[in-house]
Amino acid sequence: MTSHGFVFAATGPDYTALARQAAASLRPHCPDIPIDLFTDQPVDDPVFARVHSLNKSTHRPRMESLLRSRFDHTICLDSDVLVLADISDMFEVLGRFDIALAHDQDRNGPLATTLYRRTLPAAFPQFNGGVMGVARNHKTDAFLNDWQAVLDQTGAPRDQPSLRELLFDSDLRICTLPPEYNLYDIDQLRAWTSMDTAPRLLHHYHLHAHLHADIPQVRTVQALLGAPLAAHVKALIGADRYLSPDNHADPVPAFCDRHPGARLPNPYRKIGRTPAEKLRLFLARSRGAGWIRAAKKRLSLPKDT
Numbered sequence: 001m002t003s004h005g006f007v008f009a010a011t012g013p014d015y016t017a018l019a020r021q022a023a024a025s026l027r028p029h030c031p032d033i034p035i036d037l038f039t040d041q042p043v044d045d046p047v048f049a050r051v052h053s054l055n056k057s058t059h060r061p062r063m064e065s066l067l068r069s070r071f072d073h074t075i076c077l078d079s080d081v082l083v084l085a086d087i088s089d090m091f092e093v094l095g096r097f098d099i100a101l102a103h104d105q106d107r108n109g110p111l112a113t114t115l116y117r118r119t120l121p122a123a124f125p126q127f128n129g130g131v132m133g134v135a136r137n138h139k140t141d142a143f144l145n146d147w148q149a150v151l152d153q154t155g156a157p158r159d160q161p162s163l164r165e166l167l168f169d170s171d172l173r174i175c176t177l178p179p180e181y182n183l184y185d186i187d188q189l190r191a192w193t194s195m196d197t198a199p200r201l202l203h204h205y206h207l208h209a210h211l212h213a214d215i216p217q218v219r220t221v222q223a224l225l226g227a228p229l230a231a232h233v234k235a236l237i238g239a240d241r242y243l244s245p246d247n248h249a250d251p252v253p254a255f256c257d258r259h260p261g262a263r264l265p266n267p268y269r270k271i272g273r274t275p276a277e278k279l280r281l282f283l284a285r286s287r288g289a290g291w292i293r294a295a296k297k298r299l300s301l302p303k304d305t
Contacts, residue, residue: 004073004091005034005049009065011057014211016041018079021219023047026083033088038065060159063148066134067141078130080207082221085200085237087181090133097175098140099167100133104160105185116150116161126164130203131182133175143170187264189229189236194252198236198243206267215267226265229255 006026010019016039023035027047034049040057052068054061066076073094075087093100104112104126112126134140143166150162167174179188183199192198206224210217222230232255239249255262 002072005071007036007065007074007076009038009061010079011040015079020045022079022081029086030088063144067144072136075133081203083201087200093175094133094135098135098172100175101127102177102182104128114161116165126160190256191254193254194239198240209267
């Protein structure tokens with residue numbers, strides 16, 4: 001019988017704490033599926049079925065956790081996610097495909113357009129590895145080992161550019177997940193109605209922003225989206241026919257029509273910050289860091305300048 005389970009991989013106390021928070025959000029929606037953690041920290045948390053010690057303490061432990069997973073079908077989740085609904089149907093997909101993951105939603109940004117070795121067609125854009133389902137077989141094992149070797153050899157700060165190229169060159173059967181299984185661009189939710197399938201998982205840098213700047217930690221969907229948009233998302237979930245086939249919920253109109261001009265919460269936004277503080281926070285953000293890398297590339301400056 002095929003085994004399946006979820007895996008988190010985190011190093012250091014801060015990201016391990018985030019993994020515990022993410023796993024706690026997953027558990028109510030998939031109560032009967034085991035959740036394992038790979039970490040370099042001591043952890044005693046009943047949300048995890050097993051806690052495994054990492055052999056290597058790196059900032060990218062995803063590949064080791066997938067290669068060492070005890071499950072035939074594994075869904076590996078990043079630590080900066082909040083699960084909103086059942087995502088266990090991904091395991092059915094892994095019965096027919098080797099790997100399942102969603103495209104990056106900011107596909108024209110500097111991070112998503114970063115290349116590994118060569119230009120690839122825009123029709124095969126960058127994938128986001130924050131939600132990744134893998135079926136264990138010799139092809140996926142070889143792929144994960146190759147991916148790890150690339151990161152070890154290049155020391156690349158991000159793993160998505162090499163992931164894109166290695167997938168393009170592979171013969172893996174790829175299932176491209178719809179964005180609701182790994183929703184990074186949460187601003188899209190303003191326009192979603194009950195004609196759209198509801199988000200299953202939110203994946204956002206605001207969930208780890210407190211680790212890089214002196215700002216409050218975002219722990220909940222309400223803190224991430226704000227109470228009005230969080231209520232809109234709850235209504236979308238209630239109206240989703242895939243999640244509740246027999247539901248007869250009323251239509252849900254677009255949030256932007258009912259709340260024109262409403263702003264999303266932003267932990268970086270604080271009245272009274274000095275210009276120097278605002279610049280420091282901008283550079284600490286993932287978008288700011290990406291802007292700096294893009295500027296250096298255009299100017300052909302060394303990476304360590």
